[in-house]
Amino acid sequence: MMRSKFLSLLIRAPSVCRSMSTATKLTTIDVNDKTGIATLTLNRSPINALNVELLQDLNESIKEIEDNKSRGLILTSSNDKVFSAGLDLNEMYRPDKDRARLLWIKLQDVWLALYSCDLPTAAAINGYAPAGGCLLATVCEYRVMLPKCRIGFNETQLGIVPPIFCMFNFLNVLPRRVAERSLSQGQMFTTEQALQIGLVDDVVSSKGEALDKCTKFIDTFAKVNPLARSLAKQQFRAADLQRFQTERAKDLESFLAFINHPQMQEGLGIYLNSLKKKQQLNAV
Numbered sequence: 001m002m003r004s005k006f007l008s009l010l011i012r013a014p015s016v017c018r019s020m021s022t023a024t025k026l027t028t029i030d031v032n033d034k035t036g037i038a039t040l041t042l043n044r045s046p047i048n049a050l051n052v053e054l055l056q057d058l059n060e061s062i063k064e065i066e067d068n069k070s071r072g073l074i075l076t077s078s079n080d081k082v083f084s085a086g087l088d089l090n091e092m093y094r095p096d097k098d099r100a101r102l103l104w105i106k107l108q109d110v111w112l113a114l115y116s117c118d119l120p121t122a123a124a125i126n127g128y129a130p131a132g133g134c135l136l137a138t139v140c141e142y143r144v145m146l147p148k149c150r151i152g153f154n155e156t157q158l159g160i161v162p163p164i165f166c167m168f169n170f171l172n173v174l175p176r177r178v179a180e181r182s183l184s185q186g187q188m189f190t191t192e193q194a195l196q197i198g199l200v201d202d203v204v205s206s207k208g209e210a211l212d213k214c215t216k217f218i219d220t221f222a223k224v225n226p227l228a229r230s231l232a233k234q235q236f237r238a239a240d241l242q243r244f245q246t247e248r249a250k251d252l253e254s255f256l257a258f259i260n261h262p263q264m265q266e267g268l269g270i271y272l273n274s275l276k277k278k279q280q281l282n283a284v
């Protein structure tokens with residue numbers, strides 16, 4: 001209630017860029033009054049690891065942007081090196097059972113909200129985007145990336161089966177053969193490789209340029225009837241959405257079984273440690 005009152009006040013404000021930031025600030029929303037395009041920024045320090053709260057916040061922000069009839073949604077990060085480090089591994093290592101369940105449900109919700117989003121969506125990938133980070137980038141309709149970053153689904157490298165929504169995203173973006181190989185090998189691509197295979201549409205040298213490119217992409221729909229555009233998008237995605245709904249419950253149970261497996265727990269512990277060790281080495 002408070003939130004919508006606050007929003008309506010902001011909407012009337014005559015600023016060029018109005019902010020619809022959520023109270024927790026794990027994501028922020030800025031709507032450009034000139035273009036009507038909303039920029040949704042991931043803002044969980046230090047590396048936008050997707051925990052329950054960030055995913056919940058993302059879901060609310062996506063809904064807010066849709067409800068406020070923005071012309072398009074640009075997803076980006078406040079960190080200048082990392083778009084998103086993917087799922088928060090701490091939510092999966094020695095997990096709290098209820099939180100782990102919630103984590104996966106919220107991830108599914110975010111995927112669903114973006115995959116079926118009525119608005120044109122674009123990702124300004126201003127940093128590393130492994131696994132869940134790649135999921136957020138590839139669920140969008142257009143991607144632009146900064147140089148010297150990496151993107152991909154590294155799940156199989158970690159002994160994890162990539163869930164079906166990773167496959168849907170890749171099949172939307174890459175030729176089937178490339179999608180299958182990248183997913184089954186857990187390939188991480190440099191920005192330049194990503195451009196070459198079509199995983200990203202463009203490479204630019206700054207975040208500002210990335211946002212401009214995303215705006216230009218969304219502007220290509222300016223003269224298209226919004227309902228026709230949205231229904232055409234839904235038509236393309238309907239079969240995936242149907243399959244997702246059919247398999248959603250099973251996918252959740254598979255995730256829970258997977259992370260609760262002792263071998264998976266051991267692997268996660270080692271992996272988390274190696275990430276921490278990397279920082280210790282850098283400090284030496």
Ligand SMILES: CCCCCCCCCC/C=C/CC(=O)SCCNC(=O)CCNC(=O)[C@H](O)C(C)(C)COP(=O)(O)OP(=O)(O)OC[C@H]1O[C@@H](n2cnc3c(N)ncnc32)[C@H](O)[C@@H]1OP(=O)(O)O
Pocket residue numbers: 046047049081082084085086087088089090128130131132133154155160161162163164251254255258272275276277278279
């Ligand atoms: C058929 C159906 C089957 C269903 C079965 C499904 C099973 C699915 C399993 C779950 C799917 C998971 C998908 C995922 O998203 S898993 C996450 C994968 N992510 C990664 O591997 C990223 C690892 N991180 C990095 O590569 C780097 O950190 C970075 C993102 C490139 C950033 O590098 P940078 O140098 O800037 O930062 P640091 O490496 O120093 O990291 C800073 C601190 O953050 C910690 N860290 C890093 N990544 C994570 C993470 N994903 N979760 C939690 N914590 C993370 C790192 O240890 C540092 O911590 P410290 O400050 O305490 O040392």
